[in-house]
Amino acid sequence: MANSAGKFLEGFLIGGVLGFLSGILLAPKSGSELRKELADSSQDLYQHANDSLTGLKEMTNQTLQDVQHASQDVLKKASDTISGTKNQLANKFEDLAGKGSNVLVEDLE
Numbered sequence: 001m002a003n004s005a006g007k008f009l010e011g012f013l014i015g016g017v018l019g020f021l022s023g024i025l026l027a028p029k030s031g032s033e034l035r036k037e038l039a040d041s042s043q044d045l046y047q048h049a050n051d052s053l054t055g056l057k058e059m060t061n062q063t064l065q066d067v068q069h070a071s072q073d074v075l076k077k078a079s080d081t082i083s084g085t086k087n088q089l090a091n092k093f094e095d096l097a098g099k100g101s102n103v104l105v106e107d108l109e
Helices: 001-025 031-108
Strands: none
Touching: 001 031
16 A cells, blocks of 8 residues: 555656646746746645655554554454463363372272
C-alpha cells in the first residue's frame, strides 16, 4: 500500500512539474509576468506536495498503529493458548504421577 502510494505521489509530482513547464513555455508572457507566475506556481506545487506528503504520513502512521494492534492481539492469543496448553499438560502429568504412585503402592501391597 505504501509502495503504490509512493509511486502515485512520484507520478503526480512529475506530471505536475511537466504540466507546469509546458504551460509556461507555450504561453507567451513578459519577463515580469513569467517570473511572478513561476513563483506562484512553484509555491502552489510546493504546498500541494507538502499536503500529499502529510496525507501519506498520516496513512503510514495509521497503518503502523493497525499493525501494532493486530500483532498485540496475535501475541495475546498465542500467550493464552500456550498458557492453557501448559495447564493441561501440568494436570495430565499430575494425573499420571498419581496413577503411577497408586500402581507402585498396589504392587508393594
